[in-house]
Amino acid sequence: MEPSLASRKKSIAGPSQEAQTPALTDGVDRWWLLLLAVVVVTWLLVRTRPDPYLRIFTFLLDGVRVTLGITVASFVFIMIAGLLGGLGRISKNPLVNGAASIYVELIRGIPLLVQLMFIYYASPIVLRGLGQRLIGVLPSVAQWLISVKINPFAAAVGGLTICYGAYMSEIVRAGIESISKGQSEAARSLGMSYFQAMRHVILPQAVRVILPPVGNEFVALLKDSSLVSVVAVADMTRRGREFMASTFLALETWLMVALLYLVMTLFFARVVAYIERKMQFVR
């Protein structure tokens, strides 16, 4: 039913437009070359000097998996938190709006590292205290609260979600507010409910607006995920520290860690740019 994106763009782009935006029709995005260069450098190091670079590389691979896993898992929850937070920020209900605003303002004022420390080290103490209070009232719940162990992976995902969710809320809010009021009025005048109008009219348009900042957030999240190494998650950064501690090869270790982060961030930045171009449409 719907024409493919490629044919749709072809039919939209007139001659004048091609002249204005050569990047759109150029095909190859030159920044892929930078990524290629970094990949080649990494590969050359591993091939020409397997000792120590291949050893480091192999040791870090587990960490790469954890870093990607944490980033992707967190990102899913961040999108949900950002959508709820963003809708809350534009809500006319003072209670919902107030709660969303306080969340955003408070969380944005606390460093991510401190939030992670709090969740991993401080929140068990809070839960234990709560459990001791409740022991007479709800013994089973209290027992659970006292004995609960914070899973490092969950703490990491939770911390990143709470923190990045606040920034994402602001991005979503700005995206929704950028869609003209006439759009929701047209939708509502056709009898659509608030949520139908959001789902079918406002959000599909807002997505195109917020895609660039959301892509930036993903890349920033990938880098900030290195902070979870402080809460006992064996991500790439933590694996790097472990390797260095046992071999004292500081330069080689951190060079490899940096190169691997670069490969990932450059790659995702290109993917985001690619999706962005695909989703463009003429207003």
Next chain:
Amino acid sequence: MSDSIIQIENVSKRFGHVVALDNVSMNVRKGEVVVIIGPSGSGKSTLLRCINHLESVDSGRIVVDGIPLTEAKNIDKVRAEVGMVFQLFNLFPHLTALQNITLAQRVVRKRPEKQAVELAHELLGKVGIPEKANAYPAQLSGGQQQRVAIARALAMQPKIMLFDEPTSALDPEMITEVLDVMLDLAREGMTMVVVSHEMGFVRAAATRIFFMCDAHIVEETTPDGLSLATCKEERTRQFLSKILS
């Protein structure tokens, strides 16, 4: 009045300190084409938008097709019965003309896709652009966009159509194509409330004309009575002398 489909009783509306509607009353009968004219800022759009509750009234009462516009439940019901056409079209830019027309049919009326598409094609034919079904709004001229917007509203099979200056954002050569569609609708017996200063349309289609000024309806007349000589109010005459020339 038993046959009135829109009853507006003593409606007032203000935006902060600005009074947009001051104790306005008006009745529209089934099948009538009511035209509202008046100077900029006199409250024409606000009155129209109150009819499908895009604006809430501060006081007074509006009943549409027997449904009082009070509870939220009623509002969605009324909106599905009342089509609205905007000055700036407000088509959904991420959807094709066809999808613009089928969206509300599917999500509000819960019509099956096939049926919705059939009706959409039929309506695109009716507004004279059957070949534009798969075009996006940005690929259409202003006049074509407005005709898609009319088809989109008609797809809900409304009992009433509201038009807020539907041609004032259009180039002169596109105005007639939109007015022709509106004239056809009027001839078919659609109840219409139209804010427009297109005197050709007003003369050809209007059953009654209301003149608004400073948040009031100051005069009611018919196309035959719409001349400088017959209008009683000085303000109406002043305004008419501008738009009739």
